Amino acid sequence: MMNEIRAVYDEQTITVYQAFNKHIAQSAVENQKFTSPPFKMDRMTWIKPSFLWMMYRSGWGYKENQEHILAIRIKRSGFEWALKNSCLSHFDKSFFSTIEEWREKLKNSPVRIQWDPERDIFLNSLKHRSIQIGLSGIAVEQYINEWIVSLEDITDNCKKIHTLIINNKINQATKLLPNELKYFDYSIKSKL
Numbered sequence: 001m002m003n004e005i006r007a008v009y010d011e012q013t014i015t016v017y018q019a020f021n022k023h024i025a026q027s028a029v030e031n032q033k034f035t036s037p038p039f040k041m042d043r044m045t046w047i048k049p050s051f052l053w054m055m056y057r058s059g060w061g062y063k064e065n066q067e068h069i070l071a072i073r074i075k076r077s078g079f080e081w082a083l084k085n086s087c088l089s090h091f092d093k094s095f096f097s098t099i100e101e102w103r104e105k106l107k108n109s110p111v112r113i114q115w116d117p118e119r120d121i122f123l124n125s126l127k128h129r130s131i132q133i134g135l136s137g138i139a140v141e142q143y144i145n146e147w148i149v150s151l152e153d154i155t156d157n158c159k160k161i162h163t164l165i166i167n168n169k170i171n172q173a174t175k176l177l178p179n180e181l182k183y184f185d186y187s188i189k190s191k192l
Contacts, residue, residue, distance in 0.1 A: 002127070002128045002129065003115050003131070004118070004128045004130070005049060005130075005131050005182070006050060006181060006183060007049035007050070007180050007183045008049075008178045008179060008180055008181075009183055011076075012076060012149075013073045013074060013149050014049060014074060014076050014183065015049065015071050015072065015074075015178070016048060016049050016072050016074060016079070017048050017050075017051060017054035017069060017070065018045070018046070018048070018069075018070050018072060019054060019057065019066035019067075019068065020065070020066065021038075021065045021066075021067060022067060023038045025067075025068030025070055026153075028151050029151050029152065029153050032148070032150060032151055033144065033148060034148075039144075041140055041141070043136075044135065044136040044140075045135050045136075045140055045143070046134045047072070047132075047133050047135065047143075048130070048131070048132050049130075049183065050118060050130040050131075050180065051178045052119040053132070054069060055123060055161075056119045060161075060162040061155050061158050061162075067155070068155050069153070069154050069155050069158050070151050070152065070153055070154070071154045072150070072152075073148070073149040073150045073151075074143070074147040074148055075146070077147075078143065078146060078147030079147070081142070082111045082133055082139055082143075083111075083113070085109060085110055085111050086109055086111035086113045086133070087102070087105045087106045087108075087109035088102070088106075088114075089106070089113060089114045089134065090114075091103075110138045111135055111136070111139050112134035113132070113134075114131070114132040114134065115130070115132075116130055116132060117129055117130070121165060121173060122165070157176065161176050161177065
């Protein structure tokens, strides 16, 4: 499987997705920033540039504590900082000589990278993998205070797409999907 980052992006920003409960989502959208509380700064927070992977993870916004889907535009400079300061969340002998080397890098990295099968509109696995990025410590602080450009609750649109799929109106549903383009391509030899 090939690792790909596909996303909605422009010269300055990239859109990532997160799912939250009502309290965190409403506070974030109202303030255009995650505020603590209800957002917990000391927990790892995962961002995903793939809309359909987010729909798979959140069950189209029907899973508990994931009822609100946020589209978060962040600075590309922050996104790329996260990639440069990351470590794979699992040991892979293609990138690390020993488990100890990987553990040390993981312990000292504020960002974790995980690759999961991308999803189609029916949430079936595709042949390429999509990235999830886990932020902790200084990465969360920078995400909250420096990277975020805007936050939008897109739950209603997500549920509209889901309803169209249930009603077998796939062409209409497809037209409502974000237009994600290839951002980065990672081969097996990549550091990520």
